[in-house]
Amino acid sequence: MSDIQEKLKGMLVRRLKLKMAAHDIKNDALLFGEGGIGLDSIDALELVVGLQKEFGVVISDKAVAEKVLISVNTIAEFIENRQ
Amino acid sequence: MQDNPLNSLPHAYPFRFLDKILELSAERGVAIKNVTADEAFFQGHFKENPIMPGVLIIETMAQLAGLVMNYGNAGKRVAYLAQVKDVKFKQSVTAGDQLKAIAEINYTFLSLANFSVKALVDDNIAAEGELVMAIQGSS
Numbered sequence: 378m379s380d381i382q383e384k385l386k387g388m389l390v391r392r393l394k395l396k397m398a399a400h401d402i403k404n405d406a407l408l409f410g411e412g413g414i415g416l417d418s419i420d421a422l423e424l425v426v427g428l429q430k431e432f433g434v435v436i437s438d439k440a441v442a443e444k445v446l447i448s449v450n451t452i453a454e455f456i457e458n459r460q
Numbered sequence: 461m462q463d464n465p466l467n468s469l470p471h472a473y474p475f476r477f478l479d480k481i482l483e484l485s486a487e488r489g490v491a492i493k494n495v496t497a498d499e500a501f502f503q504g505h506f507k508e509n510p511i512m513p514g515v516l517i518i519e520t521m522a523q524l525a526g527l528v529m530n531y532g533n534a535g536k537r538v539a540y541l542a543q544v545k546d547v548k549f550k551q552s553v554t555a556g557d558q559l560k561a562i563a564e565i566n567y568t569f570l571s572l573a574n575f576s577v578k579a580l581v582d583d584n585i586a587a588e589g590e591l592v593m594a595i596q597g598s599s
Contacts, residue, residue, distance in 0.1 A: 418570075418572065418594075419542050419543050419572065419592055419594075421569060421570075421572075422567070422568075422569045422572040422573075422574060422592060423574075425569045426567045426569070426574070436569075439570055442569075442570070
């Protein structure tokens with residue numbers, strides 16, 4: 378699980394051009410909105426494509442996105458359940 | 461004229477930058493903008509050296525991307541430019557040039573779509589990059 382989380386953080390920093398280091402992202406930090414990483418809906422597009430290309434998981438509807446795209450932990454769990 | 465996709469473009473003079481659609485589908489569009497000497501922007505950009513502003517080349521490509529994104533839903537939804545990514549300008553565009561814009565969807569998620577876009581003059585790339593478009597309204 379921790380390998381997935383580290384790989385996820387690397388992907389987030391690289392694809393979303395985040396101005397922070399991967400190791401500064403906490404596993405349970407909120408990805409969207411204030412008080413967390415601060416991603417927006419346009420970042421969500423890049424994130425979903427990154428998950429598909431680099432982890433082979435597809436998020437195609439809003440309901441799944443709202444359950445999965447919460448934190449590094451929730452995304453890692455989603456990936457693990459599909460591997 | 462009802463079938464002309466340009467009629468569904470929400471933009472009007474003096475901010476319509478597409479003159480003719482050559483190809484349009486839900487994935488890709490190709491269109492022409494004839495850049496004429498009487499374009500309003502040439503009065504000041506620049507006084508002695510008329511060059512089409514890069515931002516208006518981006519606008520041309522974005523208007524086409526909006527038509528692609530709205531394909532099949534014309535008039536019901538509006539596509540807004542949400543992000544400009546890695547756009548490069550490789551040659552100037554001036555009066556008398558025919559600008560050919562190409563917009564192709566790379567990927568979509570919910571109301572957003574990422575496009576590869578190009579603007580060519582005589583088959584030479586004047587500008588290229590990526591645009592993200594966002595749809596608002598019901599489908």
